[in-house]
Amino acid sequence: MLPVLAGSTPIIVSVYNNTATIITDLTISYTDGITTQSESFASLSIAGFTSQQFAFAVPYNLTATVALKSYVSSVNLIPDNDQSNDTTTTQYICPALIAGTYTINAALATGGANFNSFNAAVSALSCGITGSVIFDVVSASGPYNEQVTIGTIPGASFVNTITFNGHGNTLTFSGNVGNPNTLLLEGADFFTFNNLNIIATDPTYAIAGHLYNGSDYNNFNNCIFTANLTGSSTASAAFVLNNHISNTALPGLSGNDNRLTGCTMVGGYFGVVISGLPGDPFNYANEIVNCVVRDFYAYGIFNTYAIETIVRGNIVERPTRTDGTTTYGIYFAYSIDCLIEKNIIRNLCGALPAFSSTIYCLYNASAGAEFYVNRWINNMVYNINAATSIIYGMYMPTNEYIQFYHNTIALDYAASTSGATYGIYCNGNEVDVKNNNVFITRGGTGIKYCIYNTGNLAFSDYNNFYINAPAGTNYVGFQFLPYSTLSAYQAGTGKDLNSVNVNPQFINPGAGNYKPSESLLDNLGTPLGVISDIVNASRSLVTPDVGAYEFVASQTDLGVESLATPDNNGCYTATESVSVVVRNYGTQPINFSVNPATVTVNVTGPVTATFTGTLSGTLAVGSTMVVSVSPAPQYVG
Known part of the structure; x- marks a missing residue:
């Protein structure tokens, strides 16, 4: 009642x-x-x-x-x-409709301006409010071991909002098959939760945060949602927005204009679920912004039957999860007019060195409509450290109306032993693939493609497709048949006529810095109205760069590319000449009479030595030079 x-x-x-x-x-x-x-x-x-x-x-x-x-x-x-x-x-x-600021403190009895539990505070709300209400959870007063269910609150509005300031406290509950939720908003609107840790502890039935039954205009800021970190139960998720009290992915009219900002979602079969009604009206305008989604079992971010979902600036990773299955970093299906931008997908097998299940880093199925395209912009995929998995950087099966712009996909895990590799996989019309940077040097015997198109791809151009894997069969592209070189792909398909095949010379891949430094890649994109890059640096509106990063190549940038002699076959004579290959990575030729340069080679081990070499002449942009070093350009082993 x-x-x-x-x-x-x-x-x-x-x-x-x-x-x-x-x-x-x-x-x-x-x-x-x-x-x-x-x-x-x-x-x-x-x-x-x-x-x-x-x-x-x-x-x-x-x-x-x-x-x-x-x-x-x-x-x-x-x-x-x-x-x-x-x-x-x-x-x-x-006793009366409430408004104002109150505390939640388990150490004190409920009375006056204090409530000794979350449920006591929610009970006071249930009759209605006359103004904005703030609950400050006293620091270190928890943990609060209770399930909290919040329904519609009379009087709540855009003006009369309800805020819980968690101050780092923990709300925890062990659920069951019909009631797995720790925090459940059931038709509740205009709530804000700040800095609260929400944990679902049951190993099978665990949903930490759950919005359903038309919960709108709710905000979660800097909260941590945690579900189980082991096990394959589909009844577990860190955060869910759908229309079923206990089923994680069942679609239905569930909520609009809800926002996760700066939150961390840990564990569960799903990290985050947004699942709307499979028909009009869809869910609309829900956002996941600047969050971390980690250590999920199968899906990082799962979005279906939605309009205008925004997924921006998130990190999706699985550094410590020790079990897993077919994996999806960001998954979208049956959704239109959505924006997925400036996200990082990385380290999906950090604690799974022998992982072999298929990995879809970015996934968009059955998408879009004319004038309501899904936009994937400035996303970054790297360090997909799977030993034998089939890996898709971006997977677009049976699609229409997708814009895939300015993304960087680096599939470069050298320790892989097998498994096919697809930078971009397309099947459908009205898919626009431009200004992307695809880099494949993954190890293993599996076949590899920068772009693989099983349909009549409408638009693909101004991309960089670089493939130089040490093993397996390397193809730049596929459309009805494979093409091993960019020129062959261009001639055979008529696609990517302005695309290039250039090593980006990433600044520091080991530290996750995949900004290019190669001058030959500078300013090769086409204007698409994208005004900033993955780190919010301004893009050129005339000559933007391909990939997720806008960069400026140095005018003078000389670097060592490799050791020319001795080679690395391990069979050496008593004396070996030493020479190195240097490359001009800058944007202008280097005249060594004007800009002198010296190469130094340090030899370590039982016998140490230092060799130097002076460069002469002129080195054109992008060109290489072999430099012998001295004294007596030989190393006595």
């Missing part, structure tokens, strides 16, 4: 005739455990298997929370000795 205010409250009882005999006379009673009130009702005609309501002449004076029990004392002037079908209702009392 809904809460009511204290005071005189009418008591109405519904009686059901569970026999074929007509009821002509009743005596009904109710009690609060202390006082019993009885009243007789005559001249009745309640037919068999029908019901009728009765209002007591004397109302009950509600002064505190109370359990009222009602029952039938006599039927047709005969005492009713079977009271197994009596009913009990708890009537909640609200």
